[in-house]
Amino acid sequence: xxxxxxxxxxxxxxxxxxxxxxxxxxxxxxxxxxxxxxxxxxxxxxxxxxxxxxxxxxxxxxxxxxxxxxxxxxxxxxxxxxxxxxxxxxxxxxxxxxxxxxxxxxxxxxxxxxxxxxxxxxxxxxxxxxxxxxxxxxxxxxxxxxxxxxxxxxxxxxxxxxxxxxxxxxxxxxxxxxxxxxxxxxxxxxxxxxxxxxxxxxxxxxxxxxxxxxxxxxxxxxxxxxxxxxxxxxxxxxxxxxxxxxxxxxxxxxxxxxxxxxxxxxxxxxxxxxxxxxxxxxxxxxxxxxxxxxxxxxxxxxxxxxxxxxxx
Amino acid sequence: xxxxxxxxxxxxxxxxxxxxxxxxxxxxxxxxxxxxxxxxxxxxxxxxxxxxxxxxxxxxxxxxxxxxxxxxxxxxxxxxxxxxxxxxxxxxxxxxxxxxxxxxxxxxxxxxxxxxxxxxxxxxxxxxxxxxxxxxxxxxxxxxxxxxxxxxxxxxxxxxxxxxxxxxxxxxxxxxxxxxxxxxxxxxxxxxxxxxxxxxxxxxxxxxxxxxxxxxxxxxxxxxxxxxxxxxxxxxxxxxxxxxxxxxxxxxxxxxxxxxxxxxxxxxxxxxxxxxxxxxxxxxxxxxxxxxxxxxxxxxxxxxxxxxxxxxxxxxxxxxxxxxxxxxxxxxxxxxxxxxxxxxxxxxxxxxxxxxxxxxxxxxxxxxxxxxxx
Ligand SMILES: Nc1ncnc2c1ncn2[C@@H]1O[C@H](COP(=O)(O)OP(=O)(O)O)[C@@H](O)[C@H]1O
Ligand SMILES: [Mg+2]
Numbered sequence: 001x002x003x004x005x006x007x008x009x010x011x012x013x014x015x016x017x018x019x020x021x022x023x024x025x026x027x028x029x030x031x032x033x034x035x036x037x038x039x040x041x042x043x044x045x046x047x048x049x050x051x052x053x054x055x056x057x058x059x060x061x062x063x064x065x066x067x068x069x070x071x072x073x074x075x076x077x078x079x080x081x082x083x084x085x086x087x088x089x090x091x092x093x094x095x096x097x098x099x100x101x102x103x104x105x106x107x108x109x110x111x112x113x114x115x116x117x118x119x120x121x122x123x124x125x126x127x128x129x130x131x132x133x134x135x136x137x138x139x140x141x142x143x144x145x146x147x148x149x150x151x152x153x154x155x156x157x158x159x160x161x162x163x164x165x166x167x168x169x170x171x172x173x174x175x176x177x178x179x180x181x182x183x184x185x186x187x188x189x190x191x192x193x194x195x196x197x198x199x200x201x202x203x204x205x206x207x208x209x210x211x212x213x214x215x216x217x218x219x220x221x222x223x224x225x226x227x228x229x230x231x232x233x234x235x236x237x238x239x240x241x242x243x244x245x246x247x248x249x250x251x252x253x254x255x256x257x258x259x260x261x262x263x264x265x266x267x268x269x270x271x272x273x274x275x276x277x278x279x280x281x282x283x284x285x286x287x288x289x290x291x292x293x294x295x296x297x298x299x300x301x302x303x304x305x306x307x308x309x310x311x312x
Numbered sequence: 313x314x315x316x317x318x319x320x321x322x323x324x325x326x327x328x329x330x331x332x333x334x335x336x337x338x339x340x341x342x343x344x345x346x347x348x349x350x351x352x353x354x355x356x357x358x359x360x361x362x363x364x365x366x367x368x369x370x371x372x373x374x375x376x377x378x379x380x381x382x383x384x385x386x387x388x389x390x391x392x393x394x395x396x397x398x399x400x401x402x403x404x405x406x407x408x409x410x411x412x413x414x415x416x417x418x419x420x421x422x423x424x425x426x427x428x429x430x431x432x433x434x435x436x437x438x439x440x441x442x443x444x445x446x447x448x449x450x451x452x453x454x455x456x457x458x459x460x461x462x463x464x465x466x467x468x469x470x471x472x473x474x475x476x477x478x479x480x481x482x483x484x485x486x487x488x489x490x491x492x493x494x495x496x497x498x499x500x501x502x503x504x505x506x507x508x509x510x511x512x513x514x515x516x517x518x519x520x521x522x523x524x525x526x527x528x529x530x531x532x533x534x535x536x537x538x539x540x541x542x543x544x545x546x547x548x549x550x551x552x553x554x555x556x557x558x559x560x561x562x563x564x565x566x567x568x569x570x571x572x573x574x575x576x577x578x579x580x581x582x583x584x585x586x587x588x589x590x591x592x593x594x595x596x597x598x599x600x601x602x603x604x605x606x607x608x609x610x611x612x613x614x615x616x617x618x619x620x621x622x623x624x625x626x627x628x629x630x631x632x633x634x635x636x637x638x639x640x641x642x643x644x645x646x647x648x649x650x651x652x653x654x655x656x657x658x659x660x661x662x663x664x665x666x667x668x669x670x671x672x673x674x675x676x677x678x679x680x681x682x683x684x685x686x
Contacts (some may be wrong), residue, residue: 074529082528084528087520088523090526092337095335103326104327104329105525105529105530109318
């Protein structure tokens with residue numbers, strides 16, 4: 001038995017002739033929060049479903065909580081919790097009934113169930129919501145109820161597929177507080193997201209693009225590896241017209257509109273802040289401010305994508 | 313009980329309890345299951361009339377004379393009746409009871425002698441009256457044939473016409489409502505059972521909760537049982553309602569075994585729930601499941617069950633099709649039990665057919681119901 005909570009080797013899945021996931025290998029330690037990032041259609045959910053025993057891998061193998069997902073899917077299912085991407089609680093039922101049902105589905109019985117339900121209710125901040133009809137709850141609370149239902153049976157590994165989609169920032173913060181608490185008590189978390197800021201909560205992250213795992217490491221190491229230069233943010237007005245002027249400046253490694261501003265990656269030796277500012281102003285930019293920024297995971301993501309697909 | 317079985321039962325119970333909660337919260341389900349039958353039964357209770365031919369008829373010839381054989385030939389000479397083998401009056405009764413024949417013509421010993429002597433010579437016509445409409449037609453047809461036959465007998469032009477003494481068995485008043493109640497019961501059970509299961513399972517797919525269930529240790533048999541049991545209970549309640557309504561409002565008698573009625577209903581329901589399951593496993597969305605479910609239950613149970621159109625009146629291809637329509641067996645079993653009487657023996661074949669259908673369709677549905685997403 002491996003010590004890793006999750007271990008994928010050469011994992012791949014086809015849908016007909018289409019390769020949704022290709023040759024994905026990684027391992028996740030027990031108690032780790034592992035983030036899985038990628039655009040829509042990158043293959044995140046397909047990977048999760050293979051790891052949960054819901055989809056048979058076309059190639060490769062994976063072990064979750066010590067069990068092979070292809071051969072022992074039932075053992076895997078008993079050991080994991082899963083929150084699918086689609087919101088899947090019973091909206092017509094009260095909060096309490098959802099908890100009771102999932103508890104029963106995981107075989108928790110008798111007096112253990114109400115006790116455990118009270119525990120997760122407390123942990124997920126759902127106190128006093130028992131009689132509320134689930135469909136009337138705001139998205140953030142529903143999300144935490146889904147989480148509560150997924151951890152009733154104390155799973156060793158928890159899979160969360162875009163748990164915070166469509167949830168407001170404050171609710172996301174609350175949700176992540178619970179996630180970190182769970183990880184601190186030893187639960188392994190595998191979470192997909194496309195909020196890059198959330199990836200900072202993860203100990204390590206994997207970047208998916210077009211079914212491939214194109215980068216994998218801690219956020220800091222990824223930034224060092226993929227964003228070798230320095231990162232600058234150009235702010236001001238009418239910047240859209242100035243892009244070609246900026247691009248023509250020496251030492252610009254990468255260049256991306258970012259919000260209302262421009263996000264630049266530059267070779268430190270060639271960077272000349274004054275000349276960039278001048279070029280932007282000449283091209284029509286007004287009230288231009290250039291400031292140094294920390295490399296974000298977005299920079300990493302773009303750089304990694306650029307390396308994986310040089311044509312793009 | 314091992315803990316493995318304990319967990320199994322616990323999960324089935326969890327599924328079933330949740331289903332009950334859904335039903336409680338959605339009045340449409342209860343409406344479909346309990347209000348619809350009352351309305352339908354009242355609407356359909358009026359009955360409809362249809363014409364028929366090739367009615368299975370058994371001649372019990374107690375006389376075995378030239379005259380009696382001639383009479384039988386005259387009866388079967390028309391296209392209205394088809395011969396069913398039989399020997400004496402007792403055997404003819406059995407054929408009737410089993411539903412092999414719809415009418416029996418009993419020619420008593422001494423028939424020819426009485427006729428030759430120029431005396432009144434009664435033959436007896438026994439008619440299965442559980443279908444009032446058919447029974448009336450049989451009597452009319454036999455009456456016409458006998459009159460024509462009596463009149464055409466050479467040399468006996470002045471003899472009195474053959475006297476027909478009619479006894480309608482089991483449904484003396486020939487009331488259509490009696491005939492309709494078993495049919496309506498089958499029809500309503502079929503629709504509600506197929507539709508409700510198809511809907512509830514398709515809803516799990518649509519909601520995405522099926523994926524959640526598949527990622528849990530809940531097995532497919534547990535899902536199937538948990539989904540079926542509450543609807544089975546609801547279906548039995550529905551049957552009870554229809555039967556009570558039939559006996560109170562329409563004065564339908566129950567001559568046979570009441571428990572057997574529910575045994576037949578239970579087997580039929582299981583098959584219908586399995587059919588709903590299969591539909592939803594194949595359709596995976598509520599709209600398609602509703603339509604496929606309604607169509608696959610409504611059409612056969614209404615048109616191919618013998619409820620409206622007697623099976624023996626159908627073109628052979630449809631007759632052959634009715635063999636795999638469970639409603640046919642339920643309708644037959646209910647009519648037999650309610651109107652004719654008897655118990656297990658008289659409906660054993662129907663029960664067997666219902667059981668076979670239920671087993672096959674549930675196995676198919678459970679097999680097709682893969683616990684993987686693709
Ligand atoms: N069951 C399926 N059948 C066919 N194609 C699928 C199926 N599931 C996913 N795909 C395809 O595989 C690709 C990856 O999907 P998915 O893993 O859901 O991506 P993500 O979760 O990263 O958005 C997509 O192009 C999607 O259309
Ligand atoms: Mg996805």
